[in-house]
Amino acid sequence: MSESFMKEEMKAYRVQGFSCASCANIFENNVKRLQGVEDAKVNFGASKVYVKGQTSLEELEKAGAFENLKVRDEKEQKIEHKPFWKHKENIKAYIAVILLVTGWVLGKQSGEGHLLSTIGYGASILIGGYTLFIKGLRNLSRLQFDMNTLMTIAIIGAAIIGEWVEGAAVVILFAISEALERYSMDKARQSIESLMDIAPKEALIRRENEEIRIHVEDIQIGDIMIVKPGQKLAMDGTVIKGASTLNQAAITGESVPVTKTINDEVFAGTLNEEGLLEVRVTRRVEDTTLSKIIHLVEEAQAERAPSQAFVDKFAKYYTPAIVMLAMFIAVIPPIFFSEDWSTWIYQGLAVLVVGCPCALVISTPVAVVTAIGNAAKNGVLIKGGVYLEEIGKLKAIAFDKTGTLTKGIPAVTDIVTFLGNEDELISLTAAMEKGSQHPLASAIIKKAEEKGLPFNDISVEAFQSMTGKGIKASVNNEIYYVGSPSFFEALHQQIKSDQKVIVDDLQAAGKTVMVLGTATEILALIAVADEIRESSKAVISQLNRHGIETVMLTGDNQRTAKAIGQQIGVTNVEADLLPADKLAFIKEFRGTHQHVAMVGDGVNDAPALAASTAGVAMGGAGTDTALETADIALMSDDLNKLPYTIQLSRKALTIIKQNITFSLGIKAVALWLVVPGWLTLWIAIFADIGATLLVTLNSLRLLRIKK
Known part of the structure; x- marks a missing residue:
């Protein structure tokens, strides 16, 4: 069963609070285990979860309690975002910083290693890294290795060998790194969320000669929507009264306003600039063009790019490899070369930190x-x-x-007459073409209308369409033909040389030539072209x-x-x-x-x-x-x-390649510092934060590209 079909059967919910792709995977698995749920699928990019089966918002939020996720119905109004500095995870980091500084001050006064300073550092580690440890220890018990597992081992190891200050610093700096991830993904999603705010949530509707303002969910197909100058349209529809210019930039990206009159199609989210419009609603709110755009863009974010698939596959093997490398660095020098255990355990822990794949994991999706x-x-x-x-x-x-x-709209470009008056011949051709289904017929009829010719008054009898050749009909008891030059070539045995030259010249200019004539004479040539x-x-x-x-x-x-x-x-x-x-x-x-x-x-x-x-x-x-x-x-x-x-x-491709290079290159340089024994937890965490910051800022450059 295809994913798109599955999603049609599933109920969609919006999720607020995702910090990373691995958290989204954990949430997806938790939802799948809920009673009454048959299947679940998380779209991390769009912050949505699709659920097949019966469950409640309360149960879904319980499944996301590990990350303090907030869940709401897809149609529910957007929750106002808290300022970045007010996020719960960031508040814990502030407290951890205060405790770290307190421990450092106490250490200066009482001497490093004093019980009070150690308690301060320990409290900083516990408060700042509580959520991290829960995830890391759970993963460790299942032998699942991700960034949470790596950081948990590194921080606990640092505490065991007495590096309390650096352990606390790693917790705080890792929190900053995760905050950067959340910020970058939120910033990227905002461009999608801003689309949801384009169309008004209410509209002025006329029902039974009474004008009432109602919510878009209650508007029905066929309702008459009244849109005043300066207002945005809440629904798709067709103009039935009035004329105005509409700014359609939100839907089509057109910078120049478009004139709309009776029978023209209009879209939800567009701005009425001048006149009063009455619009007959043609689609329900969930079927408007804007709704489809939002839906398709959100679905697009679930489609993994080839480079993202590569990164995910690479990270699957990369993380366990880092754990093995760290273990070898920690035990091989002391066992085989009689080096100091604490020094090389410290180096191994630093490798775990520097090997954390935060920047690598977000390198593609954020771009x-x-x-x-x-x-x-x-x-x-x-x-x-x-x-x-x-x-x-x-x-x-x-x-x-x-x-x-x-443009797809053929227009008459040339009229060459041989016998008779031009207007009379165009009227005759238009009268005959009224019965034709050929696309070029509309061009001739339009030309006659532009010239104000009374072609509708001409009586046409015995009309006959000859597929691939042309048409014939009787007008005033005489048979006339309209068709291609090749048809008249066959009809007359040959076309006169001077007429043939004109036909060739018109065709050489990229025009389609139609001939009007009788069984014996060619009366006129009409050239039609589709405007470029x-x-x-x-x-x-x-x-x-x-x-x-x-x-x-x-x-x-x-x-x-x-x-x-x-x-x-x-x-x-x-x-x-x-x-x-x-x-x-x-x-x-x-x-x-x-x-x-x-x-x-x-x-x-x-x-x-x-x-x-x-x-x-x-x-x-x-x-x-x-x-x-x-x-x-x-x-x-x-x-x-x-x-x-x-x-x-092309810019996105370049940035994705740069991101992958940055995230791996910075870590490779930091890992080389192990050889002379210069790698510290400070350098390791700053390398990780540096890579994450670089990847984030680099990806957000894509917002600056304009048409």
Whole structure:
């Protein structure tokens, strides 16, 4: 059974107070052992637990009592965070510092090793390290080796050999290291939590001619929501009255407000800047685009990046290896080289401290969570660490043409007449095309409407659509045809040379040519083209400069496709493709380039999106298909988000590699100090804190990357 399906059956709760990934694992196992619980899954990045079965909040909090975790229903309002300095764990550290200083002062007055100073240091160790010892001793009894086990052995060992001051210092500095971990993960999560506060919790609703303010949970589909200027929308819906500009930056990342009028779709969390709007609600609160974004981003944090999987696997063997190394350092020199026992036991304890994998364990998740949160705030939805890393490794990107590189809205660009008046011929063509389902028909009808032509008054009879060729119909008892040049070539045996030259020139410019005529004469040529997005050329140029091969995939004929490809600047063009051909091309492309992205609209490109190593959907806002099928969704129809996403991903990859290098490198240098016997508990704990601080600050640099 898939994880996503399992989660659909599970009830979600939000958890406050996770300090580390290992604590999340302990909590998960504790919840699984609760009576009535069939299964449980913790998402550490999003601070959520999914529970299958029957339990209560009280039972869940008991399962998290070891870490003083607070649990609430997923839909419950966010608990206000205490200031960092007020956290219970930090308060214990303050008391431990006071006791350490008291012990040191007493030692100065009464002499080091005096009972009073030892009591002060011992009290500092017990109060500051109480929670640590409980976890460490429990793990030790089960022969589970993690950072809590290492620190517990080191601190107890320091006390046994009389190093009370350093034992107390290790407790306090380890508490600081854990506080840094909590701070970095909380900071990374805040970008996600801030999304939850975007939409109001209440809205003004009109029911039975009465306006009432009600909670979003009680708003039903079909309710009329009244949104005044300066207010945010609480629900998704469709405008039924009024016009205004909406700031959609929170959903799509668009910096420029968008004009909304009757029948336009609007989203919860967007800001109404000018006019009064009446909006018919189209989705319940749990189904709004904003809710889906939050849900998908939180789920993304549970998807482990490849580098995180490597770190977790490495740490699994690294920690027991450190314990073995520390033991060898403590016993081999005294046994085989008659060295002093206390000196080398001390060195072994210092190795345990320096080997603590705090920085290594958070090196990847804090970077991944920070990057995914930053992307979400800039209108890019990345569905997991694996895709965050993948987009940074891209060697090639394939683009669907229609609706991606172009606007997807064909428009008439040229009208060439041979017989008759231009307006009359456009009216005639539009009247015939009213019965057609062809995408180009809308361009001709739109042109007639723009010119204010009375094409609706023309009576069309005996309409017939000829698939792949064109249409024919009777108007005023004469048969007219609208179709491709090749259709008229077959109909007339040949096209006149001067007309053929015009057709060739229009096609060479990347335009689709439609011909209006009778069985004997060509009356007019109508050229239609899909407008290229303003951003396409600049984005493709930027990608090419970064060494990424760009390919345009289209169902257009080779000549038209090549002309458009040259205008945009893609390195390669693949034309005359059906959806199945696009899928086959992506599979073949992956074989030669390994890391290949497909950018499309998420509907007819779904198979190709799924086959690529990273599927990118355009315009995800309000489009369920795009949100579900793509690995990455650009929430607005803005291709400029693509280079930003690649930049963010590459920076995240660099930072993850730096973090792993920092965390292991600092420890390696500290461990070399064992050789001359210079490693002390002070150096060991400062190396651990230094690595954690470096990894944390380095990861938070990802918050500064903007579009």
